Amino acid sequence: MNVIEHGNTGATESLVEEYDLVVLGSGEAGKYLAWALAPEGKRVAVIERQYVGGSCPNIACLPSKNVIHSAKIASYFRRGAEFGLPVVDAPVDMAAVRARKRAMVAGLVEMHQHKFRTSGAELVMGNGTFVAPRTITVSLHGGGTRTLRGASVVISTGSRARVDDTPGLREAAPLTHIEALELDATPEHLIVLGGGYVGLELAQAFRRLGSAVTVVERNYALIHREDPDVTAAVTELFRDEGIEVVTGTRVEAVEGRSGAGVRLSVCRAGGRTLIEGTHLLVAGGRTPNTDGIGLETTGVAVEPSGHVRVDERLRATAPGVWAVGDCAGSPHFTHVALDDFRVVRDDLVGRGRVTTGRQVPFCLFTDPELARVGLSEREARERGTGYRLAKIPMEAVLRTRTLSETRGFLKALIGADDRVLGFAAFGPGAGELLAPVQVVMAAGLPYTALRDMILTHPTLSEGLGVLFGVVPSRA
Incomplete structure (x- = not known):
């Protein structure tokens, strides 16, 4: 049902469209909520500013594993003699690697669009901003605006790569995983800032695709929260593949521009030195996408980290609002976001599923x-x-x-x-x-x-x- 409401000044009128559920962001948890409730007769809208289906099928999980597999095939060619085959050490055609990845992404996007069409959930493409409790105004990509209000609202805006305030780092225009997966040429020497999941997966992939690679980690071990035998095994793997691993190292300043040449001033073991390369990739953590979406108008509290404050049922501090996935501080895995969907779905019908005590598996997709x-x-x-x-x-x-x-x-x-x-x-x-x-x-x-x-x-x-x-x- 549509209603006409007057603004505070009484000078303008805006059409507010009423929905049973409005989801801001079409990532894993949000899209599954829409696909579950719309076929039950609920009026559901999902607002998405760019990536239909969220980051996983477009710029993160699946695209990265696609490129990683291409890198594994490249490594097999170099090991040809081991399998009784000719050794091939020719340069990798990165444009073809990218084309294969893009074709997969296009198919995944079409699959998601088909699911929205057949489920009855409405996909609204544009930039959504809260303007009142449970009310979002969307600047539509095709022009114009719409204002949607949900009896229930779910915030599913995800996260983005964090670029810290190291002097010169932002000016260097470093790659994130998004830009790295769109390269059409192999970097001559890639410097990776961060020894966590994203950094390690892409470091090994680009080494196998033909780049010289240096991994710089501030802690004293790669994936430093793991057991010592795990970190030692991963470090040995990287060094055996010719990847330079520099741990216990703090970057103090960055000069240059990624793609044209960068120089890092670093402090290690009390001394200072330089690390030089052609490209720079930042993989040192994530920032929730909760800024600039008008949460201050909603009564939704945000943690100092930027995550939406939620309870064990993923309820935000405002009535009728939930937050899911990365932006809610859930472990940053697609499979956890899928379980977030189950938690909110069950809460909407009065069941008792909670996030506490969940079994959370993970896999680092190195080889x-x-x-x-x-x-x-x-x-x-x-x-x-x-x-x-x-x-x-x-x-x-x-x-x-x-x-x-x-x-x-x-x-x-x-x-x-x-x-x-x-x-x-x-x-x-x-x-x-x-x-x-x-x-x-x-x-x-x-x-x-x-x-x-x-x-x-x-x-x-x-x-x-x-x-x-x-x-x-x-x-």
Whole structure:
């Protein structure tokens, strides 16, 4: 239903369109809410300023894995002699790599648009700004404005790469993951600021695509929150591939411009030195997209970090408003945002699903992959949680020998009650090994459920039987 309302001055009139649900941002949680409620007869609108379907299918998860796979194929060509094939070390056609990625993205966008059309949810393309509680005015890309008010409103605006205030950094116009995935030529020497997920995935990919690469990390280890054996294994992988790893290093100033040449003044171990390259990629964290969207007009509180303040049901501080995904401070994974959708969906119908105590798996898509769920050894020690450690090298998983991919290990933490407290895999297909372990953990089954299962030979999952077969006895 449409209603006419007068502004505060009484001089202008604006048409306010009423909806059951209005979602600001078409990312994972928001789009699934729209697709779930619209077929039930609810009037639903999703406002999106640029990327239909959010960052995952357009500029983040799936595009990056597409380019990473191209880099893996390039590495196979250089290893040709190992497989009885000619060695090919020709330059990579980055324009073709980009074209393959773009074609995938176009297909994903069309899939999302089809889903909006068939679900009955309205997709409104434009820049949305809150102008009153649960009321958003959209500057439409095609011209004009619309004002939408929802009985329920969900904020799903995501996050963006953080560029800090290091002198000269912004002026250097550094790449973020967005621009890096759009390059049509291989950087001669790429400097990556940040040793986390994004930085490591792209560092290895560009090294395999032909760039010299230097990773600069302020902490004293890559992915420094992980266990020492994990960080050591990843660092060894990078150095074996010819990537320079510089840890415990603070960037004090940047000169030049990414693409034309950059020079970093850095402090390391009390001394100062220079790091030079042709391109600069920032991968040092994320900033929530909550600024400039008018939240001050809504009664929605924002944390000092910029995240929308939410409770365990993702309710914001204003009635009828929820926030989901990155902008709500949820772990920055698409699969967590999908669960945020479930939390809000259930809350809308009075069910009790919450975000507390969630099982949050993750996978770092280097080659080989690093995947983990549950407690790490570091976390178990910090909590004072006792555990038994089972650990095997990946070469004990016989499938890896057929692939010539034996680097890495599997390990698991087992509690006194024989339940699995945590699991980590560094090796080929590590991410695919998470699900069976997660099922056992979620069901509260003992580790012996995996140990005694008949697992197909020779598969990577067979390694779970090997791993859980070496769990130390309680004694």
